Amino acid sequence: MKLFSSVNDVVDVQSLVKEALHLKQNPYAYEHLGKHKTLGLIFLNPSLRTRISTQKAGTNLGMNVMVLNIDKEGWALELQDGAIMNGGTVEHIREAAGVLGQYVDIIGVRSFPGLKNRDADYSEDVFNKFVKYCGVPVVSLESATRHPLQSLADLVTIEELKTKARPKVVLTWAPHVKALPQAVPNSFAEWMCRADVDFTITHPEGYELCTDFTNGATITHNQDEALADADFIYVKNWSAYEPYGKVFGGYEDWMLTNDKLKPTNNAKVMHCLPVRRNLELSDEILDGQNSIVIHEAGNRVWAAQAVLKQMLETL
Ligand code: AN0
Ligand code: CP
Numbered sequence: 001m002k003l004f005s006s007v008n009d010v011v012d013v014q015s016l017v018k019e020a021l022h023l024k025q026n027p028y029a030y031e032h033l034g035k036h037k038t039l040g041l042i043f044l045n046p047s048l049r050t051r052i053s054t055q056k057a058g059t060n061l062g063m064n065v066m067v068l069n070i071d072k073e074g075w076a077l078e079l080q081d082g083a084i085m086n087g088g089t090v091e092h093i094r095e096a097a098g099v100l101g102q103y104v105d106i107i108g109v110r111s112f113p114g115l116k117n118r119d120a121d122y123s124e125d126v127f128n129k130f131v132k133y134c135g136v137p138v139v140s141l142e143s144a145t146r147h148p149l150q151s152l153a154d155l156v157t158i159e160e161l162k163t164k165a166r167p168k169v170v171l172t173w174a175p176h177v178k179a180l181p182q183a184v185p186n187s188f189a190e191w192m193c194r195a196d197v198d199f200t201i202t203h204p205e206g207y208e209l210c211t212d213f214t215n216g217a218t219i220t221h222n223q224d225e226a227l228a229d230a231d232f233i234y235v236k237n238w239s240a241y242e243p244y245g246k247v248f249g250g251y252e253d254w255m256l257t258n259d260k261l262k263p264t265n266n267a268k269v270m271h272c273l274p275v276r277r278n279l280e281l282s283d284e285i286l287d288g289q290n291s292i293v294i295h296e297a298g299n300r301v302w303a304a305q306a307v308l309k310q311m312l313e314t315l
Helices: 013-025 049-060 093-103 118-122 125-134 148-161 183-192 223-227 293-298 300-313
Strands: 038-043 064-069 106-110 138-140 168-173 198-202 218-220 232-236 268-270
Touching: 013 148, 013 300, 038 049, 038 093, 049 064, 049 148, 049 300, 093 106, 093 125, 106 125, 106 300, 125 138, 138 148, 138 300, 148 183, 148 232, 148 268, 148 293, 148 300, 168 183, 168 223, 183 198, 183 232, 198 223, 218 223, 268 293, 293 300
Parallel strands: 038 064, 038 106, 106 138, 168 198, 168 232, 198 218, 232 268
Antiparallel strands: none
């Protein structure tokens, strides 16, 4: 694998999931693979899980791992082609990415959307420039429109904990105070549409996701109806796709509570984290028996390790 930016870069999703679960049982079985190989993790935005789990995944494979919070510690990056750089930016992404590619064998990049210009965000302008100019294999650590390492870990978690062959999985919108990207729900939807699950998306009117990611899903504005008989509930906030990046107030009652779990099949509750307590998810859910959010975050290591292993094998 030379690029991991979406589910479309994976030849066999089911075997990648199996690989992750195998690595969970045998974390150091391939520590020779990454000997004398360097992984560079480049962050243009904050992170806890992605940074530490991917660092650990690389280390388990014997790699040397370096992290650069380029937004804070690097030179101010210019992203526009043809820019006359007489303002605040000091280094163009062409040189920055090209130079990083000289030092490392695989690069991970996190670059959130601006949520102002939909065409720029959905063209994955920043992420694709890194891919184009660094010259080495690239793993997305969450780009403008997708978070594939998260979605792989989510699918691994569902495969690991499901109690029936084809579980019902529900993605439900949750309230928030800020405009958040559509990357996590887009990505989760596109992975679930490729998995052997019965997949439903529920959100208030106005929060429709781009249909490129939701082909094959059942979509409803009725949260109660969606949650009936659910085996897994994936909770996430996102801002509107149209009008782009907007939020509409007044949906506080979309927060998941124990009461809403009653018609479910004792559903396990997932969230990519970070989560705002008692806004997106109630204390009673997060601290209760149904929450698997910590377990899910733990699986980020094995998802990242499975992807890095496949990349190392094709270096
Ligand atoms: C980010 C998002 O929603 O994309 C990162 C999630 C992994 N979340 C926040 O900004 C709170
Ligand atoms: N879920 C996730 O990607 O978390 P971080 O933003 O902390 O990496």
